[in-house]
Amino acid sequence: MALTLTCPVCGKRNGYEFRYGGEDKGPKPDGFGLTPDAWCEYVHMNRCVAGIQKEWWCHKDGCGVWFTTHRDTLKNLEVEASS
Amino acid sequence: MTDMKRRSPVVFPFEIKKTEPWEHWTVVTEYKSEREDLWIVDLSHRPRWDIQNNALSDLKPLDFAIPDTPGQCRLEKGVLINRMNRTQASFWQLTGERFEMPDDAAFTDTTDGTLFLAMVGREVPLVAEKLSALDFLDPTTTSPRLFQGPFAHVPCQMVLVDKSDDKPGILLTCSRGYAKDMVAAIMQAGREFTLKPAGQTAFNRWVESLT
Numbered sequence: 001m002a003l004t005l006t007c008p009v010c011g012k013r014n015g016y017e018f019r020y021g022g023e024d025k026g027p028k029p030d031g032f033g034l035t036p037d038a039w040c041e042y043v044h045m046n047r048c049v050a051g052i053q054k055e056w057w058c059h060k061d062g063c064g065v066w067f068t069t070h071r072d073t074l075k076n077l078e079v080e081a082s083s
Numbered sequence: 084m085t086d087m088k089r090r091s092p093v094v095f096p097f098e099i100k101k102t103e104p105w106e107h108w109t110v111v112t113e114y115k116s117e118r119e120d121l122w123i124v125d126l127s128h129r130p131r132w133d134i135q136n137n138a139l140s141d142l143k144p145l146d147f148a149i150p151d152t153p154g155q156c157r158l159e160k161g162v163l164i165n166r167m168n169r170t171q172a173s174f175w176q177l178t179g180e181r182f183e184m185p186d187d188a189a190f191t192d193t194t195d196g197t198l199f200l201a202m203v204g205r206e207v208p209l210v211a212e213k214l215s216a217l218d219f220l221d222p223t224t225t226s227p228r229l230f231q232g233p234f235a236h237v238p239c240q241m242v243l244v245d246k247s248d249d250k251p252g253i254l255l256t257c258s259r260g261y262a263k264d265m266v267a268a269i270m271q272a273g274r275e276f277t278l279k280p281a282g283q284t285a286f287n288r289w290v291e292s293l294t
Contacts, residue, residue, distance in 0.1 A: 010231055
């Protein structure tokens with residue numbers, strides 16, 4: 001297990017301390033005029049990027065904070081946002 | 084409820100010299116073969132609260148200020164307040180009489196649900212590093228400092244209270260259900276340094292020496 005993640009409170013920690021929270025899909029769509037299809041798309045469909053994607057993680061064994069970070073899914077490594 | 088009895092989840096297999104009743108707990112104040120320079124003490128009877136609020140910095144529980152930055156701790160008049168994250172802090176009453184918990188939804192009493200231990204002595208960081216990947220000897224950190232992460236694979240809150248070379252100390256809380264295995268793991272790791280239990284009296288003396 002090579003994955004380490006950088007918690008904004010505790011710093012860089014072993015990946016086993018974290019819980020994956022899914023892809024970052026942006027803010028929840030506005031409920032007004034939202035169709036079931038659009039809601040289904042937002043909730044269930046993922047982009048599954050082969051490369052760098054922005055994700056939600058929770059430091060469940062530490063401070064409990066939810067945060068977003070970028071991970072290269074091909075290498076399973078946390079990366080800088082610009083790389 | 085006068086005959087209510089509260090039990091610590093921790094039992095050290097060492098001979099007890101003195102106990103005293105406190106708030107329905109039987110507290111060990113002294114063990115027969117205590118060491119002066121390296122010891123572990125069961126503090127599970129000491130009151131602990133969790134404080135959770137969106138505007139945590141505006142709260143001043145019993146006139147104690149909550150630190151601003153996550154990871155920071157404040158030790159004052161026998162009370163240790165640890166900032167866990169943006170919305171949570173923990174309030175540990177280490178010595179003295181028990182404070183009444185404020186009647187506010189932000190406060191939760193966690194005393195009965197958690198284990199509370201303290202380890203004091205020069206070899207304490209060496210014992211700790213056998214059980215955790217957390218870096219208690221990081222020269223860039225100042226004490227007191229809160230660490231949140233696995234210790235013996237159990238999610239814990241740990242506070243490095245004093246990082247002096249002479250008598251550093253680590254306080255540790257985790258879920259009560261892990262108590263037996265946590266104590267067994269610490270005693271096993273501390274065997275090579277002859278880690279021994281001590282009573283509340285030794286702990287009180289140590290806390291007094293810090294302030």
